[in-house]
Amino acid sequence: MSGERYDPVANPYAPGAGTPPPALVGRDETIEGTEIALRRLRSARTSQHLLITGLRGVGKTVLLAKLASLGEHVGYRVIRVEAVGGDDTLRSLLRQARRIVEAAGGGSAVRRALRSIESVSLTVAGTGAALERQVARPDRDALADVLVDVGKAAVDADVGVMLAIDEAQRLDRHDLRRILAGIHRAGQDGVPLYAVVAGLPNLVGEVAKAATYAERLFTVADLGPLSPRQVADAVTIPAREIGVAWSPAAVERIVDRSDGYPFFVQTWAFHTWNAAVDDPISAGDVDRAAPHAESTLDASFFAARIARIPASEVAYVRALASLGPGPHRSGDVAAAMGKTTPQVAAFRDRLISEGVIYSPRYGWVEFAIPHFDRHVARELPDRP
Template sequence: MAMPEQNPFTPTFGAAPPLMVERDDTIERVLAALRHGPRHPDFTLLLTGRQGTGKTALLDAIAAAARHEGWLSVSATASAPEFGTQLRHELSALAEDMQRAPKTRLASAQALGFGLSWAKEAPDPQPLLHELSLRRMLTGIADTLATSGIGEGLLITLDEFHAADVDGARELAAAVQHVTRREQRPVALVMAALPEVTETVLADMGMTFFHRCARGEIGLLGYDATRTALEVPIRQAGGSIDGTALELGARSSGGYPFMVQLVGYHGWESCADDAKHLAVDDMHEGIHEADQALAAMLLMPLWSALSPTDREVLRHIAANDGPIEVAALASALHKSPSYINTYRRRLLRAGAITAPDRGILDVRDPAMRRWLDGQRPIADIEH
């Protein structure tokens, strides 16, 4: 029997998972818009989701899928200082690549007037490509695309949009508004942001462009998909997993993608067996390790940013075995619904809780409940 390979899991932010489950619909949604053209509502799309739900990995997968269909892509991160400059550099590098396109294509392209339009329009002395405005660059690239057949269009992916500085966001909005919406050129935009984007960038004046972008939510994975995300990579790496261990791992992660990777990773590491058959004990140990890693990386920083009352309300939510009704929470705390509402909003914004349904609240994931319970072992999911 072949020896199992390395640990397949990727418990790192921004890393492509060994198997990306349950995101095909979103990828297909973007591809459908690209095929349809700039009039499609999803041609400019804003995806929101909490940290660790897989936004960065999804943007990368979307860009790869678009390239597979003949689109060019550039990506930038809005939390970087002066992301507008970063984006212009990416675009100028792309423009240079386009000019180095295969000779045969270039020859026919030249016959059709290939040549980036800004090269002709630019005043003397010529500015460097990346010093041109975003709008000029996008126009130039769109012109070249239209005449050269180098690509179907250009997809821009922009990560961490909630942290965008106002100037950069305004320039991007003006450029895409003009090139995509007004001139109907094939320059598509897919952005990812934390849900708080509605209170940061989108709340700023003059951001109507972004308000009109289509929206998508990136959330937790369903139970079956979570099982698949754990089991398939283990098998592909030459290992196997006990049915009960798999159920335990899937339930304890709560379908939270980052935790799925942590649980898979530490479950695999905890397994001393050479053949890497992950048993229930390995998984218990793995979950314990994963809980500690998540606490250090995410839960403790989150907790320390909460007010004493936030914490008290959160503890009550976590003390319930599952989702709790706002009304029940109000009576348990002897408070009015409007008082609860204030803290509901604060805790949602902090990413400490979720609202799975109207009038229902729950902790962000099972790991948070376990952590608040003082690392109570996972008794509630034991058989």
């Protein structure tokens, strides 16, 4: 017990969206597997690609970024996009593809790649394709060619291409199919193109629906909560590096409060550090931080999600929350609203496309945001 506060400037924890944690725990296997896959592809061997799934805040974006920098390190040029709905995603993909191709020089592979990029660009509103380049015809399906051709052009420059797509559940279904076709064909043609595709858990189903072969293209890394041991590492390793210790009871309290969800782990550790007065940091310190941790979670993480819910869907969200944690049958949610499943299907579909809920299996729904049911019960308690 020291009674002195820890320096908030030195606080090592990193709650946020895509903010790299001070200790990236529990991902070694995936990182190693990806490095092997990348190196295999560059030595003309085949590899499965990677599909990262998980609920909000489990660390998909952070892992994707880590793998992207690994890719750069082992000789890949990275095309990194976050699917946002509309044509912006594709516009960004094409811009990055063009940059890679232009850097690859002027051979015939490069000319072919520029032509397929142009064909797709002509279908994307507002790309302002240069007039003299309009030798190409508008063709959205050429998106598959873009991936293969960019990969081939990159070979001339002795690099591979990594395609990293975040929030991929938001991709237009047809574009997803085209992208998968490109990845598939690149594999058949021995082109060193590696794809990492991340999104909410229903992405696996979306990918499978897009093409019959698609699920076999990928190894799935389904990110769940961290184990108690991993939470302990995430919390204690960064502190130990700067001479600060956590008591086992304090770590256990963080495990309980966070249920192992990485974003909650970072949030609780961050606020505990700022509120702590004991040395080592104690369970009492975690309790002292509780009002801060809970109010920031309510005001940021959860509020941002609530803000995305159209007024017409609030009743559906309330009904699902009223059934408690875990997945529930769509029919039970409808019943809790006093309606039938078909009557509420449109609400359900819109909430899925907003990434608020997902369907873990046919006829079931669950919040895509951990602990969201509790938050809704707290913040949206009354029926309108």
